[in-house]
Amino acid sequence: MPAPPAPHTTSPVDAAGRRLTTRGQKRRAQLMLEGARLFAERGYHPTSVQEIVATLGVGKGVFYWYFSSKEEFFLEILRAAQTDLRRRQQAAIADETDPIRRVELGIEESLRWFREHREMFNLFQFAITQEKFAPVLRQGQQVAVGDVVRHVKEAIVEGRIRDQDPELLAQAIVGVMSHLARTYLYERDESVEAVADGAKAFCLHGLLG
Amino acid sequence: MPAPPAPHTTSPVDAAGRRLTTRGQKRRAQLMLEGARLFAERGYHPTSVQEIVATLGVGKGVFYWYFSSKEEFFLEILRAAQTDLRRRQQAAIADETDPIRRVELGIEESLRWFREHREMFNLFQFAITQEKFAPVLRQGQQVAVGDVVRHVKEAIVEGRIRDQDPELLAQAIVGVMSHLARTYLYERDESVEAVADGAKAFCLHGLLG
Amino acid sequence: MPAPPAPHTTSPVDAAGRRLTTRGQKRRAQLMLEGARLFAERGYHPTSVQEIVATLGVGKGVFYWYFSSKEEFFLEILRAAQTDLRRRQQAAIADETDPIRRVELGIEESLRWFREHREMFNLFQFAITQEKFAPVLRQGQQVAVGDVVRHVKEAIVEGRIRDQDPELLAQAIVGVMSHLARTYLYERDESVEAVADGAKAFCLHGLLG
């Protein structure tokens, strides 16, 4: 199966929708990086636009040149992160044909990504609780679940997984992964491999298996 | 095994630590109920103290008579909810001696509680993302995990569960439960029983079992 | 010259003008004492009625039983202090016939009183700057100046003081006294005697004398 085409990402634009120069793209990216960091550290509401631009040593005008509002800015961060995470997952399983291995590789790569993007975990978790942001999050998660569902279905067809609701299984996997990521990756700073092994074992065999 | 004594909850006090009259206790509870509802609906930061008291038709001073700050108020809500959830879990498993059944009953009862207290789910989720509130949440979750760990250990001793890190197993269960609660209980409004069955099956047997 | 009759102090009343029981008088005095202390320590505005009653461990109702408002309460404190100071000055000079000695004794006794009532100094100073309270203060100071003026006039008649505006001299004396009290009595904690000697020397001879 060929790797799916890279998701069509719209090229970065300013608040008025104009395409950006190279320098402009750098600024925009800088803002999003810094914003994600600060939002993760202190929360969305407690972080002011002022703080974000001050950290970069620029004026407030810059922010509103690139983003139409704080809310849109945050959404943009969420979207970009989801896109990036998905790309990484896809790349990780591209060469694997065994559906169960694909699930395992997906878990591993996801944990690796979350390890590298600590900030985003809290941001996702927060976003899901706010009506304004939840839709974007849900959509992204649905995509991720959809990916897993495909593998699970394949494995059910092959008779390697009991015949159950594939989506429920996929959701459960996502639940295990994200909770273990928070607990072991962030709170206890354990290695991706250790956590991934635990997650894979539990997801495949449960308590009794 | 006798039901454990109800945890000694300190009697409600006002912002200055004075004990409350019956009327006062009622007001305090009213505020917390309404506060939880509003925080869940619109978020902690977007909900103002003004809105909370306005909903009850009382003056702003009332709020600060009972709570020293909005932050403390929120913490109080979190603590009370955790205490209540735990009480319910304990009560549900009190008469069961089989450790694996205990885990199952715990899952069921937790989902039932979350179904009845929709508001609290989002609140917990949000709280865990904010440094100010996370400690309280983590502590409560640690207690819950500790409960599960005890059952799992027992079952490992009895040779009914493979010998693995009991805490990791417990954490995975919590992860499954909370993610399924969000997805199926809240977003899709399914029945507690259906979700509980799915959760139990996954937790006990995993994908392959 | 006979000692003037003790100033007719109206007997203490509650906020509605009713005469007080012995116990009531004690409470009232307690409140004023504590209020003066707190007002001096943190300022009039920054000190809340709540704090005053809390220090005495009583409810807010008590305060409003005895005083009709915070403002009136403060005025009452000022009046009582002025009355007390004057009584002490009068008593100190009662037996002295030499007008210049009388001025000296007045300076000494005033400094002694201020030493014993540190709180009141700041309160007076503050009150004089607020339009609401200044009239009471001015009136009290005018009385004090009037006392000195009488002695000075007498001394001028006797030819012992140069013929100048007696009030200006009296005011100057008051200025010296209060500034030296602040600087040496409070800020540097020197003895009443030392400060009094300095004040007397300066007031009698000036720089050149």
Next chain:
Amino acid sequence: MPAPPAPHTTSPVDAAGRRLTTRGQKRRAQLMLEGARLFAERGYHPTSVQEIVATLGVGKGVFYWYFSSKEEFFLEILRAAQTDLRRRQQAAIADETDPIRRVELGIEESLRWFREHREMFNLFQFAITQEKFAPVLRQGQQVAVGDVVRHVKEAIVEGRIRDQDPELLAQAIVGVMSHLARTYLYERDESVEAVADGAKAFCLHGLLG
């Protein structure tokens, strides 16, 4: 003796420490002028930031663009006034070599300054009673006293003033001056010259001289 160089005043900055444009400096000065006026008229606490900005017809944000807090704003006013007063005193005595004349010129010029800056007198008086502001005031007063002390010492060396504690003398002079300023300059609206003459006479000769 050449006039000392004007004290190096740091150029005005906004609340975050950034240097200001010409327009910004004007605004900042405007705010301080208006603030001093209002604080003097109604007191520090009874005057709200809202009132200050409303008087200038600007938004509340303007205030916090230039000053980090109401407290800091007040301190800034105090500091600026003290600096200005000192500059005037220095300028007034620059060309005079006789130490006693210097004291006299200092008294005169100070009274003139206070006449022109009625607002500041009350502000100083108030500030000295509040722990938050007193340090700044005391420091300024210490500088003023130090100036006088120098002249007095010189005069003592020349044998023109009796050998006494020069600082006590200086403090007494300050006391006379400020009390007479309040009484005659403000309450009775007399001329600077008349008050200055009275003050000088008293300070040089005292009652008896």
Next chain:
DNA sequence: AATGAATGAGGATTCATTCAT
């Protein structure tokens, strides 16, 4: 005489956003 509870106007401060330059 006294308390706990309530009121609600008002205070300092923040902050997303806009605008002139």
Next chain:
DNA sequence: AATGAATGAATCCTCATTCAT
């Protein structure tokens, strides 16, 4: 593209005062 300045609604919280009991 970017800045400094400005806006003003909204926020949390305080506090003098009142009231029912």
